[in-house]
Amino acid sequence: MKRVQFGRYGGPETMSLGEHTLPELAPGRVRVRVRAAAINPLDWKIRQGVMKIVTGRKFPQGMGSDFAGVVEQVGTDVTDFRAGDEVFGTVEIKKQGAFAEVVDADARLVVRKPASLSFSEAACIPIPAATAWAAIVGAARAQPGSRIFINGCSGAVGSAAVQLALAHGAHVSGSCGPASVASVRSAGVDPVFTYADKASFASNGPYDAVFDTLGTLSVSDGLALLTPKGRFVDINPTPGRMLRGFVSGRYSMVFATAGFKNLQELAGLANEGKLRSSIGLEAPFTDALSIVKNAELGPRPPGRIVLLMRGN
Ligand SMILES: NC(=O)c1ccc[n+]([C@@H]2O[C@H](COP(=O)([O-])OP(=O)(O)OC[C@H]3O[C@@H](n4cnc5c(N)ncnc54)[C@H](OP(=O)(O)O)[C@@H]3O)[C@@H](O)[C@H]2O)c1
Structure with missing residues (x-):
């Protein structure tokens, strides 16, 4: 599957849209086919190496934290979700990779997407x-x-x-x-x-x-x-x-x-219309490299920037 990844810490030039094979799904995790991923400043800060004490020196690393999509597979011990559930969530800092066609996430950082929210709106919530x-x-x-x-x-x-x-x-x-x-x-x-x-x-x-x-x-x-x-x-x-x-x-x-433990409550507030995200740009995942670079270096449109995966 395709993902945005980087082979060393640095500027936008370190990113590429590369092929990646996910390892076998670990217990306690869910595999999600990503429909939308929202860009946060944290994403490029991690790629710049600001958190390298946590993110380590093993490359390539995936990029992106916040996503919404459809569960494909659940690991052993996961009882809250099953294949086909529409969800949103985030990944741990040391396991980035939401700017991808498929992401593995800790099931504790994933909640069901309210039907009233689009995948883009839900992806804007977590961080x-x-x-x-x-x-x-x-x-x-x-x-x-x-x-x-x-x-x-x-x-x-x-x-x-x-x-x-x-x-x-x-x-x-x-x-x-x-x-x-x-x-x-x-x-x-x-x-x-x-x-x-x-x-x-x-x-x-x-x-x-x-x-x-x-x-x-x-x-x-x-x-x-x-x-x-x-x-x-x-x-x-x-x-x-x-x-x-x-x-x-x-x-x-x-x-x-x-x-993060309040994601469920935040989903509820969003469902009630009490927590809204202003989305300024929805762009195809295939344009991810230039979109992330422009968000990082500016100028950018007002509001959140969301990458849309195929099928959206
Ligand atoms: N400690 C943590 O866990 C944590 C978590 C999340 C974020 N953060 C940090 O908190 C900071 C804010 O994060 P954020 O996600 O709120 O960042 P953001 O959306 O980029 O907003 C930061 C500021 O940038 C300006 N801005 C927003 N959209 C803009 C646009 N389209 N074009 C130009 N300027 C724009 C706004 O100022 P104006 O008033 O000028 O419009 C806004 O107050 C970042 O440094 C981030 O790394 C830390």
């Missing part, structure tokens, strides 16, 4: 929504009346965070680029600031939680925006910030993995 869940519901403890500021509220994680915070009754303000102001405002963010308007979003505080999706606020800047018991939540790790997250009671570094 952004799980990260937003871990940040907003987990670390920021959103609740009715809490005031949450989201720095970068227009991207995939940011817009999922806005929707989850609003669904939990929080009041959400946020920052974004000038071109995103109108769409973010119509999503319920109030007030909306541009990134350059730091003084205004500071004077709109203090906040019960600040969620920085972009990693552009320093830890001290973030903490300064908070109420005395407020929490600053970050998702863009550096070694120093990771360490700070371990020792600080008010600053948390969160990862998508912390939200």
Whole structure:
């Protein structure tokens, strides 16, 4: 079967659309014929080698995390799924490979696709929504009346965070680029600031939680925006910030993995229309190399980018 793979860590030039034979399906895993795969910044960061401590030095490696498709085969011990089920899910960081005709995934990272969602819509859910869940519901403890500021509220994680915070009754303000102001405002963010308007979003505080999706606020800047018991939540790790997250009671570094156990709940919210992804481009899988390269190097269309496999 065909997949996007890379033979060494590096830029877009390391990617190829190559043939790959999957090993025998391991216990606890499901084999899924991919119908749609959504692109996340994590995909090219892994290919660049940012996570090589986890992803190792064995090549070629597959690329891509979030997918939706149809179960072809289930491993021993898997009782929740059977061949023919329509599902969506993600793969572990060290076992990428969703930009492919077929992917093997841990059954615990896969859930049934609500019939109301297209394969593309479902593929957009896992990493952004799980990260937003871990940040907003987990670390920021959103609740009715809490005031949450989201720095970068227009991207995939940011817009999922806005929707989850609003669904939990929080009041959400946020920052974004000038071109995103109108769409973010119509999503319920109030007030909306541009990134350059730091003084205004500071004077709109203090906040019960600040969620920085972009990693552009320093830890001290973030903490300064908070109420005395407020929490600053970050998702863009550096070694120093990771360490700070371990020792600080008010600053948390969160990862998508912390939200993966909530995929079922996220599917439910999406089914109810409370969690939507804006899809900007659906492109054929055969164009994957140029599509991933353009998403990485920009400019790109607004909204999520989804690769469609044959049969869609
Ligand atoms: N810790 C974790 O487990 C974890 C999980 C997921 C993501 N992350 C990281 O979090 C960061 C945000 O991820 P994301 O998936 O939300 O990224 P994203 O969708 O690319 O959004 C990031 C920002 O890029 C801008 N943007 C979005 N779409 C754009 C477009 N079509 N053209 C130009 N700019 C666009 C937006 O800013 P404007 O306001 O300018 O529109 C947005 O706030 C990334 O660095 C990612 O690696 C970490």
